[in-house]
Amino acid sequence: MNHLSDGETGTGLQFFGKMTASISHEIKNVMAIINESAGLLEDYTIMAEKGIPIDPEKLKALSQRVSKQIRRAGGITRNMNSLAHSVDDFHKSVGLREILELSVGLSLRLADMKSVKLDLQLPQDPVTIITSPFHLLNLLWQVVDFAMGASGDGKTLRFTYETGPDSVKIRVTGLEMLSNLSEDAFPTETEKALLQTLGGAIFLDAKAREIQMVLPKDIRQKSTDN
Known part of the structure; x- marks a missing residue:
C-alpha cells in the first residue's frame, strides 16, 4: 500500500464517510418498506384466522414488493462491498x-x-x-x-x-x-x-x-x- 499524506487521508475519510452514511440511509429505507410489508402480512394473517377472504392479488403484490426490496438491498450491499475493497490495492x-x-x-x-x-x-x-x-x-x-x-x-x-x-x-x-x-x-x-x-x-x-x-x-x- 502506498503512503498517504494527511490531506489525502482526510479527504479519503470524508468521502468514505459520506458514501457510508448514504448507504446506511438506503438500507434503512429498505428495512422500513419490508417492515411495513411484514405488518400488512400480519394483518392479512389475522383476517384469514377470522375467516375473512383475502384477495390473492394483494398477496402477490405484497410478495413482489418484498422481493423487489431484497434485490435492492442486494445491490446496495454489493456496492458497499466494492467500495470497502477499493482500498485493497492502489495499483x-x-x-x-x-x-x-x-x-x-x-x-x-x-x-x-x-x-x-x-x-x-x-x-x-x-x-x-x-x-x-x-x-x-x-x-x-x-x-x-x-x-x-x-x-x-x-x-x-x-x-x-x-x-x-x-x-x-x-x-x-x-x-x-x-x-x-x-x-x-x-x-x-x-x-x-x-x-x-x-x-x-x-x-x-x-x-x-x-x-x-x-x-x-x-x-x-x-x-x-x-
Whole structure:
C-alpha cells in the first residue's frame, strides 16, 4: 500500500464517510418498506384466522414488493462491498465500465436528493485500466458533486468514455450552467491532489457543457496524453 499524506487521508475519510452514511440511509429505507410489508402480512394473517377472504392479488403484490426490496438491498450491499475493497490495492486492474457503474450507483441517492438524473451511456467494448480504485471513486464523486450544481434546469448528467493508445477520457455532459462559473471554480485543491495521485488531468469545456477527465491506462506511467 502506498503512503498517504494527511490531506489525502482526510479527504479519503470524508468521502468514505459520506458514501457510508448514504448507504446506511438506503438500507434503512429498505428495512422500513419490508417492515411495513411484514405488518400488512400480519394483518392479512389475522383476517384469514377470522375467516375473512383475502384477495390473492394483494398477496402477490405484497410478495413482489418484498422481493423487489431484497434485490435492492442486494445491490446496495454489493456496492458497499466494492467500495470497502477499493482500498485493497492502489495499483489495481479494473474495468472502466464497472468503476463508472459503481460510482453512479454510490451517487444515485445523493443525486435523487437534488432531483438530478445520472445517465450512463457507455461503450460496449470493455476497457481495463491499472489505477487506484479508491482515489478514482473519490475523484468521480467530486466531479459528480460539482456537476450536479452546474446541471441547471436540465437536471441530467451523462457519462461516457473514449480510449486512446495510453489513456482514457471520461466525459460528463449536461452541465448547462458551466459557462456561468469562474474558470477556477473547478478543480479545487482537493481534486488537484487526487489527480496528482492518479496521474490524470481535468478539462472544462463550457461550450460543450462538459467535464473531461483524462487518466493513464496504467497509473504507473502517469501519462495524460490523449
